[in-house]
Amino acid sequence: MVRPPNTSGSSFNLTDTGSDGPPKNLAEIPGSAARLAALRMVDAVLRRGDPLDQAGPPLLRPVPRADDRALATAIAQETLRWLVDLDTLIDSATAQNLPDDAKARSVLRLMLVQVLRLNLPPHAVIATGLPLLTGGPRRLAHGVFSAILKRGDAALPAAPGLPTPVLARWIAAWPARIDAISAGLAEPPPLDLTLANAADTAHWAERLGGVSLMPGHVRLARGQAVEKLDGYREGAWWVQDLAAAIPARLIGQAPHAGATALDLCAAPGGKTMQLAAAGWHVTALDKSARRLERLTENMVRTGLTAQTVTADALEWAPDHGFDAILVDAPCSATGTCRRHPDVLHRLAAMDELVALQRELLARAVRWLNPGGTLVYAVCSLEPAEGEAQAHCTLTPRPITTAELPEGLVPTAEGWLRTDPGMIAEAGGIDGFFAARWTA
Structure with missing residues (x-):
């Protein structure tokens, strides 16, 4: 089932743990700051329509560690990449569908993507995820999460589903390409560099351990710190998709x-x-x-x-x-x-x-x-x-x-x-x- 996100609805109030247990300061829970930032970033996109790269920086400031900031960004990006399919999983485990903008649904999306896409252990996901629910049903969220993971077929599809309006437009525009396009969205892209001097292509491809798809271009595996790569400081190249x-x-x-x-x-x-x-x-x-x-x-x-x-x-x-x-x-x-x-x-x-x-x-x-x-x-x-x-x-x-x-x-x-x-x-x-x- 393809489900577009509901971008209207209530905002989040994420300062304590909610109605199913005693309040607790999220700052006392290791790893919670990253999850809180990720939740707020996804909310900024779905509820306010903010671009993620603009919403992210101010919401990540309270997260002290660089690796936690990177984790928060990855959680938010993968939640949005697989949103349609995460919602399908959630709906398969509830007798009555949660509203699209319900806090429990939002937290469950983040929890599931951490296990199914980022390969984080379920116990750590539970410990950092459930406290995000304020005034919400933590027991319900825990039950739905556990029920999904206990099933033998708990997995996301090979290619992410598309929101209904996008799917309708692209089927009409690119009927022969729609499956390939969807498959192409399953993973974040590699890192592409454009060289200032195309004559140096072979040199930089070897020096950086990459491949070139045309003169003046080098492609590297994703996840590298751009500022630390050879050639960055001297301006030999810049990041630019092919x-x-x-x-x-x-x-x-x-x-x-x-x-x-x-x-x-x-x-x-x-x-x-x-x-x-x-x-x-x-x-x-x-x-x-x-x-x-x-x-x-x-x-x-x-x-x-x-x-x-x-x-x-x-x-x-x-x-x-x-x-x-x-x-x-x-x-x-x-x-x-x-x-x-x-x-x-x-x-x-x-x-x-x-x-x-x-x-x-x-x-x-x-x-x-x-x-x-x-x-x-x-x-x-x-x-x-x-x-x-x-x-x-x-x-x-x-x-x-x-x-x-x-x-x-x-x-x-x-x-x-x-x-x-x-x-x-x-x-x-x-x-x-x-x-x-x-x-």
């Missing part, structure tokens, strides 16, 4: 000294750094000053340069044209769901995003110099944000197989379409769409 690195590659090397490129909605800067490394004089525009600060920090670390502009692209007007423009448009980000499973549980109406994408593309067309290259890209699996937007007055410049990692091919229209089920044998890839034109 799919996210393709749009800037489609623009290519600067054709001459002084060639200008515009990166619209540029922060946090991966594509800006790619363009700068390819010899372009880059203008990086974003309306978020805070995000542009992060871009600037990345540029300083890598020794690359770009002009940054803090402005709304719908209000800003350049004083000159550009030889290349990358429209990395704001979107639903559903293509990143294997690394950000929360995105599938907080989707808002896409009408405003689609209108914004259309306007950004139209403005970029007007700013492109004759003979210039325009690339439109979104990290989305929604055709309304990708294929439906790939039309403008410029001349299409089809993407070729030679420009893509092995295992990927352009669409019949000459566009790029990836999804999390592609190149699965090599670790998968985010969902992306890109199209290219020439003025």
